Amino acid sequence: MILKGKAHKFGDNISTDLIAPGRYFHLRNNLPELAKHTLEDADSEFIKKVKPGDFIVAGKNFGLGSSREHAPTIIKLCGISAILAKSFARIFFRNAINIGLPVLECETEKIAQGDELEIDLIKGTIRNRKKRLELRFRPLPRVMVNILQDGGLVEHIRKHGSFKL
């Protein structure tokens, strides 16, 4: 399966407080409304620029901080089809997989803001035709591949009755 979209670049250590700010706590039960504030304190224009199918491309330790699952959820609601980063914070990574949002570790310095990317989740490649750039992302642990392929943890458990490691 090939994902195609534009890269939206972010730096290192993008916290879940930046992704889903605490002052919008009361919107957690209204995710479409909360999604309007996604990454607001990192880039107030992000929500206006993002199109369905696009990617977030970040530095290291993306998603650090709180375990709020609302963070990857609203990113997905914005239409982001995968997050690429040099590295991810643990809980965010696991949460993203659990809601069926691919999180891919690769050398993101080589990707620029606005680059058109093609991601092949099976082959493990990220391509930019214009720059003739091809990157590989670090293979996901098998457990996570299983969960992601099923569309998320709830779907995985419903399908198998338990964890299929």
Next chain:
Amino acid sequence: MGKTISEKIITSRLGREVTAGDIVIVPIDICMVQDGTGPLAIEQLRKLKRGRERAIGSKIFAPEKTFIFLDHAVPSPRQEISNTHKVLREFAGRTGVRLSEIGEGISHQILAESFVNPGDIVIGADSHTCTSGALAAFATGMGSTDVAVAIATGKTWLKVPRTFLINVKGEFPKGVYAKDLILYIIGMLGADGATYRALEFAGETVEEMSISGRLTLCNMAIEAGAKAGLVGSDGLTRAYLKEMGREKRFREIKADKDAKYERIIEIDASKLKPMVACPEATDNVKPISQIRAKSIKIDQVFIGTCTNGRIEDLRLVAEILKGRKCAPGTRLVIAPASRQVYLQAVREGIFEILIGAGATILSPGCGPCVGLQGGVLADNERCLSTANRNFKGRMGNPNSQIYLSSPAMAAWTAVKGKISDPGEIM
């Protein structure tokens, strides 16, 4: 082969040998959500149940081991959150899971006071669930969906972590406390320095440290990216459990002498200084000597949270504030971490001292730590807080700045009006 504390706990709960790196499915002893993460968990539970008759999600695996804590937005500041609280109350009523009401306090504090025991596996939909590692439990934070599945099945999957051993020797100098030690460690490791690892805190300094101090250490393990923070259980753990009415649940759990660690870090506590985490990162840690000269004026001091909202912290604060007042232009907000702490502070006359010095006392809960209420900052204001995070916007205003410190530094700073060294008066 020798085991780390994590390997021991998981081996014991599974009844078979595990080593770091193994992927396992573990049974859970305590499972919790809070008012910020609970509603999403309930929604996921509903989805688990859809479409199959004997579906997972139609029953709660162990209601007596499942907790909902109302602590992040209490008492509720607005109708959306009140409706959320109502949903959580109704769910608890229907299913029999345990509900901790507004005013009872912060999840991690209550779990440590009343529920967690050595050897337990604890998962929570809150990143600071690692706090309970101070009682030699394997405690880790996860998201709402993971916890929903755990609530339904009684299990979760995880990879047994590799461990960094942090060996601390020597006595803290005056004005230096557990909070300074953990800030120093986070500054050294970096915010992703221990991602996926367990941090074990050991050595004579830790062996002599109160449970309160150990809770502070383990609470902030996540700030270095760790999966868990742990202290082996010992005589002090037993005494704590006895004080809390569950001495029978004590078990000694320590790492083996020949346990395999990925990294061993030696720290001389006598060389530590009071530390400050500066905006806007928890690992942007500097010693007070670098900060003091800058005369950083503080508009609000906040003392509390799962990191430092315990009676030991409040006693120290009272010692510093006794006979003194907050500096003009510096507000002081204090939130005890639990009702038990609150009542104890009342009995000891601590509140009279704090309020006499000009403090505002909040009801037990997370207070302004999460940016919702209880002391949201104005534009360009600076807060010195005893919490565990200072990310941009954390306390509700992205145009403000948060510094993190020990309660002693916070109290002395409230008096001086600028970030100050508690060593000056201790």
